[in-house]
Amino acid sequence: MTIVDWQAVLHRRSFLEGDALVRARTLLDPDGVQVLCGPFDRIESPWLEPQGIVPQSDDGVVIARGTIDGHPVVVASIEQGFQGGGTGEVSGAKISQALRLACADTRNGRATAAVLLLETGGVRLQEANLGLNAVAEICSAVLELRSGAPVIGVVAGEVGCFGGMSIAAGLCTRLIVTPQARIGLNGPAVIEQEAGVDEFDSSDRALIWAVDGGERRTQAGLADTLVPDDSDQLRAAVSAAVAAGVPAADDLRSRRPDALAARIATARPQPPAPVDVTATNDSRGRIWLASLAHAAPTEVAPSVLRADDPDVTFLAVVPDPSSPFHRARHGEVGLTEAWALAVAIDDVVRADAEIDAKRAIVAVVDLPSQAYGRIEETAGLHQAIAVTVDAYHRARTSGHPIVAVVVGAALSGGFLAHGLQAQQILALDDPGVQIHAMHESAAARITQRTVDELERLAKTILPLSFDVRDWAQLGMCDGLLTVSDADHPTAADVAVVHDAIHEAIAAARIGPRDLSNRLDSPGAVRNRKASRTIRSTMAEQWTS
Amino acid sequence: MRTLTFHFAASQAPATQVHVGVVASGDLEVLLDTPDGTPEVAEVRVRTSVDGFDTVWRETLERFFAHTPLGGRWQLNDFGATPAVVTLRLRQTAEAATEGRS
Secondary structure, rough: OOOOOHHHHHHHHOOOOOHHHHHHHHHOOOOOOEEEEHHHHHOOOOOOHHHHOOOOOOOEEEEEEEEOOOEEEEEEEEOOHHHHHEEEEEHHHHHHHHHHHHHHHHOOOOOEEEEOOOOOOOEEEHHHHHHHHHHHHHHHHHHHHHOOOOOOEEOOOOEEEEHHHHHHHHOOOEEEEEOEEOOOOOHHHHHHHHHOOOOOOOHHHHHHHHHEEEEHHHHOOOEEOOOOHHHHHHHHHHHHHHHHOOOOHHOOOHHHHHHHHHHHOOOOOOOOOOOOOOOOOOOOHHHHHHHHOOOOEEEEOOOOEEEOOOEEEEEEEOOOOOOOOOHHHOOEEEEHHHHHHHHHHHHHHHHHHOOOOOEEEEEEEEEEOOOOOOOHHHHHHHHHHHHHHHHHHHHHHHOOOEEEEEEEEEEHHHHHOOOOOOEEEEEEOOOOEEEOOHHHHHHHHHOOOOOOHHHHHHHOOOHHHHOOHEEEEEEEOOOOEOOOOOOOOOHHHHHHHHHHHHHHHHHHHHOOOHHHHHHHHHHHHHHHHHHHHHHHHHHHHHHH | OOOEEEEHHHHHHOOOEEEEEEEOOOOOOOEEEHHHHHOOOOEEEEEEEEOOOOHHHHHHHHHHHHOOHHHHHHEEOOOOHHHHHHHHHHHHHHHHHHHOOO
């Protein structure tokens, strides 16, 4: 029989009931807390008010600098009450800039850890493409810092940690959760909406916590420490994780494709039901990969193709109608695809380890999305994609130029896995090219609008637009390429894209090895002013 | 979304900037900044997610500032708070802004 210490229970201070600032202060030593880009700096999201949504003065993220038991730390605390903790342009820029400044201090000899309080539904769909990009930049910044100082993720509860930000959770040095916490790439309601109630009954709370819950994630090795919702215990767990410092690379979850393979092996997918085999051989990813590479494509997995020219490796995710994972048969990034991409990238990095002129990696992107499925979430698709993101980042920082060329759809988690970690991103100027955080009808449902309303707003709110020409103005497009036939490219089309890829590779070789060039691009100067304000304001406040 | 601006007579200035609350469902965020010029005015700017409650806002604020003539620049970012919650947040702000004074 367990004896309950009722006095301890009665005196417990809840962590998750506090707002973002209270939670940050709970973790930090009481003296010398500095809030950066706070409410009175009034750097709001510029995209909400034009949509009739009331903004918050700090855009729902508190950045607080201080110490935890004497160790220099910056805390990024997401306010779950504001827009479901969704990552927008400003809130995302605040997190990535805080991580970058901590990284700069760490490189200058003052190791500064980061603590991310990840209470978030993922990308804020009202700022769609800028939110998606913000998540990619956060992931890159987590990985930059993580090699020099620990990045501790905390998921306490209420909202959970879903969407793109769950990938950032999968990249953390250590992850601390409560039993109330949930972590998953696709939330239960999104899966039900995309795949039906048979795939995931989002009203079944027991099922949700059995898949995404903090206890389950800890048992499965997808989180490190399970603590009750108690401020003192959470603080102790965070302090211990910060004090433990930087572990060996093998001890990092996102550096273990082998552990991912083992989890996939136990995922026990349903035997494949008969599926239509149409629309497989004319996948744009398959066609463009075969056209661009001189070498014949080989299968890393049936759904992941690789082609190795002397100085370039091309990678594409393609449909596999006989995949045992029935939610990943149409070219989505599922467990197998995330693993296969990581393995292929690791292989390229290993082969060139001793060579100075490292081969380029070109991601040929045509992805309907990530796989929306219960099996995927149970095995931890967020962690699988974190493994892929880590592999791309490792290749990029070790000197491989990474270029993405979007030839078809590039949606949400799929694009985060395969494409958004590239230094240079090219896209075909074609109506079949769609780059977005979520497809139109789902985005409309989740933001409680009709598709017509969404389309009307998208005409004036740039990051909401589904038109690739609008996306290209956001400052992350390095070339919009005109072709005559994106489905069946002519020799001239292939030549145009081929030349653009080689120019992009040359630019990537001399450019920065992180994603900082995006915020300096002409598009960002025009359309990401708020992100740039965050960068300069936070840097000023950080040194003072 | 609706933006409203009000001015109320005040006799006191805040000792410090104050921020309370969250733009969360049924709640609001209040920012109180020290006055630009005259402390005899409370300048209140409201952004609310709910349309059609201009009169309720006026009356709620009038009642508060009649009791608490605290000047300065007030910004209220509201996400559907009831008048009771609005008053609670305003009182919380005023308390923090005048703390330490007798």
